[in-house]
Amino acid sequence: MPLLPPWFHVRLTFGDGAVVDARAVVSEGRITIGDLSAGPPAPPDGHTAPADFAGPARHRARPSWPRGREGRRLVAEAYRAAQSEGRDPVLAVMRETGRSRRRSLRLVAAARDAGLLPPRHNRH
Structure with a gap:
């Protein structure tokens, strides 16, 4: 039986x-x-660490996004800027807001309903 090399315990302590x-x-x-x-x-200050230090996060961090008219205006701006640059406008809204595709589509629809974006289809 081969002899196994010895294991070492190493501890790094930070400031x-x-x-x-x-x-x-x-x-x-x-x-x-x-x-x-x-x-x-x-x-x-010698206080104990919170018990859930290593617990999984319940929510993903995302940028705060204004509600109402201001939020719809910002969505419309991001949508039009991406469109003019030839990028996917919904993906641009997703990146800007931190929301899912479904939620971003709802935000775009709200901006359309508010008249900030042209209708999706021209109806005669």
């Missing part, structure tokens, strides 16, 4: 109190990391 622990082995001139874990920075 804010955050730590990274790793188990590593050096074999044939290469470093291999076995386990890796990280801890939160130390809380300020």
Whole structure:
């Protein structure tokens, strides 16, 4: 049975109190990391860290978007700018607002209803 190289415990401690622990082995001139874990920075003023520090986020961050007339005006501007540059206007609204395609289409429809964009189809 071959002799396994020894594992080493490595700890990196940062100025804010955050730590990274790793188990590593050096074999044939290469470093291999076995386990890796990280801890939160130390809380300020000696308070305890919140329990949900590592909990999954419930909402994705997206830019705040004004409601009402101002929001419809900004949607119309983004839509027309993308259209004039030959880009996908709905995708431009999605990027600008941080909303899904369905929600962006609703915002575009609201801008059309407000008269800020021309009708989608010319009806005779």
